[in-house]
Amino acid sequence: MAETVAHSISEEEAARYRAEFPIFDHTTYLNSCSLGPLSRRSSEALHEYASAWSDFGAPAWWARWMPKIDEAKERFARLIGAGVHEVTIAHSISSALSSVASAFEYSTRRRVVCADLDFPTIPYQWMAKEREGVEVAFARSGDGIRVPLAAYKQLVDRNTSLVATSHVFYTTGAIQPIRAIADLTHSHGARLIVDGYHSVGVFPVNVKALDVDVFVGGVLKWLLGGPGLTFIYVREGLLEELQPAVTGWFAADDQFAFDASHLVRARDADRFQLGTPAMPTVYTGITGMDMILEVDPERIGERLRLLTTRIIDSAERDGFTVLSPDDPMERGGIVMLESANPRQMVKALAARHFTVDYRPGRVRISPHFYNTTDDVDGLMETLTKLRDD
Numbered sequence: 102m103a104e105t106v107a108h109s110i111s112e113e114e115a116a117r118y119r120a121e122f123p124i125f126d127h128t129t130y131l132n133s134c135s136l137g138p139l140s141r142r143s144s145e146a147l148h149e150y151a152s153a154w155s156d157f158g159a160p161a162w163w164a165r166w167m168p169k170i171d172e173a174k175e176r177f178a179r180l181i182g183a184g185v186h187e188v189t190i191a192h193s194i195s196s197a198l199s200s201v202a203s204a205f206e207y208s209t210r211r212r213v214v215c216a217d218l219d220f221p222t223i224p225y226q227w228m229a230k231e232r233e234g235v236e237v238a239f240a241r242s243g244d245g246i247r248v249p250l251a252a253y254k255q256l257v258d259r260n261t262s263l264v265a266t267s268h269v270f271y272t273t274g275a276i277q278p279i280r281a282i283a284d285l286t287h288s289h290g291a292r293l294i295v296d297g298y299h300s301v302g303v304f305p306v307n308v309k310a311l312d313v314d315v316f317v318g319g320v321l322k323w324l325l326g327g328p329g330l331t332f333i334y335v336r337e338g339l340l341e342e343l344q345p346a347v348t349g350w351f352a353a354d355d356q357f358a359f360d361a362s363h364l365v366r367a368r369d370a371d372r373f374q375l376g377t378p379a380m381p382t383v384y385t386g387i388t389g390m391d392m393i394l395e396v397d398p399e400r401i402g403e404r405l406r407l408l409t410t411r412i413i414d415s416a417e418r419d420g421f422t423v424l425s426p427d428d429p430m431e432r433g434g435i436v437m438l439e440s441a442n443p444r445q446m447v448k449a450l451a452a453r454h455f456t457v458d459y460r461p462g463r464v465r466i467s468p469h470f471y472n473t474t475d476d477v478d479g480l481m482e483t484l485t486k487l488r489d490d
């Protein structure tokens with residue numbers, strides 16, 4: 102017990118990290134699941150990027166930028182317990198999933214199973230393949246918070262090619278039992294694709310222990326790197342089998358051979374790459390991921406359980422309906438509260454210097470490890486006052 106406490110993120114440590122984000126000078130930021138805030142370290146990294154561009158021009162690719170891309174891959178691989186050769190970069194989760202979706206064959210197994218609580222860009226990839234005969238089936242949530250394993254069991258069979266779903270639901274913060282979904286999927290000879298946008302940086306992730314086939318994530322939110330850099334993990338063994346039809350010259354085995362007559366794909370995960378990467382986010386993505394590694398995802402997970410429990414306890418005391426799991430171990434960093442007019446509420450909170458977000462019928466609160474208990478107490482007090490006024 103004493104060991105856990107010594108290991109925990111203290112209020113002082115949280116406050117020290119909080120001071121690294123200038124946004125807190127004018128608002129209490131509790132919206133990391135939409136966009137992680139910019140740290141001073143990442144601001145400096147942007148200057149470093151601009152200097153390389155200014156100093157070198159095109160040779161910056163060799164002198165600075167290509168090595169930076171390798172560094173970014175290495176950081177993400179470390180965060181998910183993968184080999185670097187199993188990881189490549191993409192521009193968004195949508196582009197990552199579209200090249201992944203293009204690499205599978207659907208003629209004998211037409212069904213792709215998603216969850217009805219998934220972010221729309223996940224099922225859209227396969228709904229767009231109607232011409233190829235693909236049918237998307239939705240595992241349905243009974244309670245609007247999580248999707249029971251039984252709902253997947255009803256849909257996954259020998260006609261299923263893929264299960265493609267979220268690690269953590271953006272709508273509720275519920276963590277899915279990915280290992281159990283992987284076992285079910287594999288027992289029917291299908292593959293599992295997981296969108297981990299809301300898990301990496303929130304708690305420890307190990308793609309090998311989860312036994313996923315493909316995993317995507319990115320630096321926009323919890324990894325504090327801004328828009329423009331995501332990652333695709335494809336497990337070794339499956340990599341060589343997959344031939345993405347959505348592709349680009351960065352996917353070639355030797356892109357600088359400029360051999361337009363032959364498409365020879367890279368042997369590693371780079372076979373899923375498309376075109377020229379967005380370099381500013383490679384810089385900020387590295388500083389963001391370094392901060393997460395420095396703090397340690399295990400400690401972040403513990404801190405987020407503490408902060409989200411504090412929000413939920415306060416919300417329940419004040420009569421809000423909570424649309425996130427009760428069990429802290431089943432929860433990522435997101436808490437959803439039912440709200441009659443969430444848009445107006447979020448605006449009123451912004452006017453009182455609290456930044457949160459909304460989704461239809463819900464206010465969404467997402468602390469990170471740098472938030473203090475004063476941040477969440479202040480928010481909940483203001484939220485209750487606004488509702489009662």
Ligand SMILES: Cc1ncc(COP(=O)(O)O)c(C=O)c1O
Pocket residue numbers: 192193194195196220222267271296298299331
């Ligand atoms: C789980 C999840 N996946 C994907 C996305 C969107 O991905 P992108 O805009 O990178 O395609 C979001 C929201 O930003 C999300 O919450």
